[in-house]
Amino acid sequence: MDKFHQKPYYFVNIPKLMEINKDLIKNVARNARLGINEDEAEEFVPQFKEVLELFKKLEVVDTDNIEPSFHPVVIKNVLREDTEEKCLSQDDALKNSVHKKEGFFVGPKVSL
């Protein structure tokens, strides 16, 4: 098993060198839990290719020994006293949902 196939299970169906086509777009959409129709998938193919071409141009930049900047300024770890603070009441937390029952959110069924 090569290194790529040791990645988590939900990525194993992504081949290593991939052609950008409709199946790939639909696969990514499945991973993102985003419904798209055939026409959209078709439309996204050339747009994906064009944008990824731009992204690939970064390969020429030498970044050996360069640290990544996950933020633009230095962020320090901030801690607070471990004391109880006010938070939303259960009623308030449920206020924006129509899917609720007996003080809980109701979700879709989990069986496939």
Next chain:
Amino acid sequence: MNLQNFSEKISKKEISIPEHTRSILKEVKMLNERYSYFLNISEDLALDQAKNAKGKLAGLPISVKDCLCVKGVESTSGSRVLKSYKPLFTATSVQRLVNEGAIIIGKTNQDEFGFGSFNINVGLGNPIPKNPFDEERVTGGSSGGGAGFAQKTTHAHIAVVESTGGSIVAPASFCGVYGLCPTYGAVSRYGLMDYANSLDKIGLIGKDCASLKKVFDVMKGHDPKDCTSISFDESSSEIKKVGLIKESLNVDPLVKEMFLRKLESLGYEVKEVSMPLTMKHGIGVYYIIAMAEASTNLAKYCGIRYGLQEELDDNFNAYFSRVRDDGFGKEAKRRILIGTFVRMAGYRDQYYLKAMKVRTLIIDEYKRLFKKFDVLVSPTMPLLPPKFSEVESLTPLQNYMIDQLTVGPNLAGLPHLNIPAGFVKNLPVGLLAIADHFNEAKLFNFDR
């Protein structure tokens, strides 16, 4: 009317706050029929706040970009996926202004979740705002509603807005107003519907710099609810040397000419500087980071706890996919897909991590220049506000390239300000002034 004159008239009782509030609400409604600057007008809240407004900003009407939460007022970030969502709290940035007597008049139009440079990528069912100088042209985006209204209103007013890659200065430039995007972390992001956490900044748009400064002073500083927010001392406002980014002059010649004329009129000692890396790779780095972060941020919109909700008649994968299909517009979908792709195993290092490393080099490129220069300048936008018919035919990549001059300071988290430079063919041109981190004072002082 600028804030100082307004506040003086309030204190001398020459202006009544309730009357002024009613008057601007009337104007908002009238303009909205034609220009679509507001997605929601908070009339009841405004009239209520007007009854007892006290403080440094007493009676000042503020419009709030739709991506910022206002308690009890529908806030959707311009997206159908958040339809009917009424936040249970107000964003810190907005609350601080309200605490000093500001009055919220409504939620302003924007590209869905901020995904656009023209404000044409509005959420499903939303109207597209129109340029205040020509209704056939774009306002610029993504804060198009706030910028357009700031230009059109005859009242004292400040727009509270947000930028990820240029969403404040781009519409400010196209609408001919001042737009400040502060240093990353200078203003609390608590209560902002995130687009890209490492890039988002809350700022202001208005007709003059002194008013922006006064409101910014109230809004800035550390907030315990946002661990990336920082309090800082005001920097020196002295400007000795200005660097002109030479690669930025490859723009519409009419824009270039007006920009240079304005720069010359300010009378600074100006020297050309070069930013080869930022100008060549800024767009690529920006869109990788922005899309990767956006795709994770938008994962939470799934039709259960708030926003668009449908019948729960499928299993969870099918339900989430369907709600998100129904709720997101095309550009949001595109960014979720590309953002998900560049984070996938096998690609993360090639795209996302690479972009984060090049970002370090871009920050270094700016930092080296700020050792010698107080302010860097370029045109804000490479073209005059285009017509709707002209932007319709652009591919997504061509759209993204429009951000060429604004992504750099956004990637580096540097404060930047659009300054109206003049008019060409009755359309506004903007000058972009960029300062080092936490040096907003230099920007407020730049247009003398």
